[in-house]
Structures are given as structure tokens and as C-alpha cells.
Amino acid sequence: MLSYISGIITFSLIYVIAAVGLAIFTGFTGLFSLGHAAFFAIGAYTAGILTYFYDVNFWLALASGGAMSGLVGILIGYPTLKAKLRSDYFAIATLGFGEAVRVLLENLEITQGARGLPGIPAETTLPVAAGVTVIVLWVARNFVHSRYGRAAVAVREDFVAAEMMGINLFQVRLLSLVFSAICGGVAGGLFAHYVSFIQPSMFTSYLSTQLTASVVAGGMGSITGPAVATVIFIAIPEVLRVASMWRLVAYGLLLVAIMVFRPQGLLGFRELSWAGVKRWLTLGKAAGQGRG
């Protein structure tokens, strides 16, 4: 039971890393990506191949997975962002990109096609995933509060005005995309070394959609919001396992309910913080005393 719970937590954390990455892109520049599973897959395969075939050190492989994803992020981002594709066109471009990567993985020699890579060393443990999550959250937070993060918000709110203020639209968008791709790649690397078997069909557009749903439901413009949403989305199907097939219905209902009752997402553009939690608790207490 304990290993089952720690397994779910590890799983959630891996997806949190990918979702936080996507939040930096979609949440802060306003461009939707429907192909983020591709970055996840690229990271998983790069890291997996390195440890499986070449006995590379796990951490090195993980970093390489992130780096490779970032590189591919530049490759896909350069033409699409340079052309200033608007949101829906960009989303379709990423959709195509996601599928293209999956097909590529199915047909390459080194990825062993649809057979996948069985027996990748299981290096990802709960502490490893937790450690990486903390680092990613910390870097994401710093990014958002940096000059680039603020510029990204300005771009999301009104890109013409942002350009008039002297913001380099292309640079800001590409930077967030690359950061988000790196996060996706690292998450993929952790995933590969957690489940120790990967195959292309694990990285379909379903995964991309799930990540995007987490970001939207968690709140565009928040980092902790999507993180919380991811955990909820992973935990709920597990908690409801007793309800067998009905759990997927519950999952769908939850998504609809969030969008209807909180269209701005669980946290909106706010962040979860210790100070905020404290304030909320004291407010509750004060209200309680008031009533008492």
C-alpha cells in the first residue's frame, strides 16, 4: 500500500514538472501548445536510450533529455514563432509536431519502433522526483519574476502594446518555449526511468491534452495552480478506482465543473504561498472568533 501511494505521488510529481513547464509557455505567453507530449517523449527516449544502450549516468542522461528537448523546442519554435503565428494556427502547428515526433519514434531504428525500450534501469524514486520538482518550481518562479517573465505577461495581455514598449516578441516567446520544452524533457526522462518501459503509444496527443487541461484548469498565469491541478487530476482516478469505469466520467465532470465555475482556473493568476495559506487560516480563525 505504501509503495502504491508513493508511486502515485512520484507519478504526479513527474507530470507536475511537465505541467509547470507548459504553464510557463501557455500560461505566460498565451500561446496554446497541443504537442507537448512530443517534448516529454523526446526527453524520455533520449534519456532512456543513453542509460539503456550506453550505460550513461542517470543524472547525465536526464540532463541530456532536457537539453535535447530544448534543442527541438528551438527547431519547432524558430519558424513558427518567427512567422508570428496566431494562437489557433500555432496550436495546430504544435499538434502536427506532436504527431510527427510520435511517428518518427515508431519508425526509427534506435528507438526500436513500436516495440519500445524494455528494461530501462528504474532510477526514479520519490526523493529523486521530489528533488527535481522543487528545482523546477524554483527556476520557474524565478523565471516568472524575471524581466522575461514580466515581458511574457505583457505579451499575453496585448502583444501589440508589448511590442510598442520595446519587447522583443520573438525572443520572449522562444525563451518560454525552450524553457517549457526542457521541463517536458526532464519530466520525460524521469518517466522513462520510473516505468522502465517506454513505447511511442504512451506519448499520444492524449498526454498533450492532459497537460494543457491541467494548465487551463489550474489557472493561466500561475505556476502553482497547474501543479495543484495536475496532482488532483492524477489522484482522482486513483481515489475513485473502486468506481471502476465511472471514474473517467467523474474526471470529465470535474473538468467541466472547473471550467463552468472557475473559468479563470483553480488559482486564476495567483500563486499558492505559505503567506497566503497562513492568511487564509487566520482569516478563517478570525471569522470563527467573530461568530463565537
Add this chain to the structure above:
Amino acid sequence: MLEISGLQVKYGEIHALRDVSLKVRAGSIVAVVGANGAGKSTLMLTIAGLLPPAAGQILYEAKPLPRQAYEVLARGICLVPERRRLYANLTVRENLLMGAFLRRDQKGIRADLERMYKLFPILHERLKQYAGTLSGGEQQMAAIARGLMSRPRLLLLDEPSLGLAPLMVQNVFKTVREIRDQGTTIVLAEQNAFEALAMADDALVLETGRVIVAGSGRDLLNDPLVRKAYLGIKH
């Protein structure tokens, strides 16, 4: 200061500007007058680097103007876009600070904020208010102030009188003159032809992408064609 020659701009198949030439002398106000769809905004956006020219040349201080908006701003040309485009969910003060995005001199920025409060006393009262809650005229003032925060040497104003009450229009134009007197050159695109021509040193009239008349503001005010077509004065 700015010299445009033979400028052509296209939106796909549509020819928005044909062979437009324009000279802007330092310290002057240049008015670009014309009806809806004449190409005024296109001209402004092209100078600001948001649209690529299909042909022609834009020289700024004898050098070709860069083609990216952020580079153009760095050279000292700032566009106050049509419909103001303020950040509605930021306060007025934050909007003004956004204008100084490329600047790093904290002291200069603070001094310029003070300068803006003097130039636009109404903004001083509204500093902590969200920009979206301002009236149209106040928003226009805030947009101009935001543009000035980048310390441009050339300010492009695209339809600053759009949607404003007549009294507010007077106010905005008065401020435009003050800005020029403080040393910023201005190119003003306006449908409000009479006011714009009366205050302009030089002016041109655009019609379906072509310059049909150009000259000093005073000349154009007295030009029979302009009087008839744009000022509604019959002979």
C-alpha cells in the same frame, strides 16, 4: 530627421500604401490626414516596425530604420497605437512604468514620471487606478504618457482624438503642442482634419494609399480640394 521615399506596403494582395514619400523635420509636427482606410495607420505601423514595407526606403537620421519594432523603439521612435492599447488590469502608474521597459536608469525614470504628472495632471490623481477604469480621454493621456516614458525623439500618434468628447480633443491637442515645445518631434495621424492641419507645420493627405496633397499645414487648410473633401467647406 525622418525621410520616407517611395514607400509601398501590401497586405497580401491589397495595396495599402503606394509610393508614399514624407519628410519630417526635427522639432516639427507633421499631420497625416485622410478618411477611414486611407492608409494612415498602415503608415504609422510601418514606421514603427510592425509592418514590413514591400518597397521604398525609410531613413532616420540618415540611416536606414531597423525593421523590428523593439529596435525602432531603441532608436527613439515610439508609436502610441490607435485605440490606446493600455494594459487595462494594470494601474496607471504600472502602465507608465511599462513604457520605460527598455530603460535602466531608475533615477531618470522617476524624474520622467514626475514630468508626466506635470504634463498630465489628471493622471496624477488616477495613479493607483486600473487603466481600464479611466475615461476615454484619460486613457488617451495615459497612452501618450506611456509612450513618452521611453523618451522618444520622434513620437507617432495614431488617431489620438478617436472616440473622445470635443472638449477632450482640445485637451489632447493642447498637450501634443506642449510635447512638441519640449523638444519631441511628432507625426500625427488624424481624421479630425481641421484641428490637425491647424496645428501642423507640415501635412499630407492620404487617399486610398496615395499622397494626394502635401504641403505646410496652413497651405493645406486653404487648399480648395482639402477644404471641400475634408473640412466640409463649400465654395
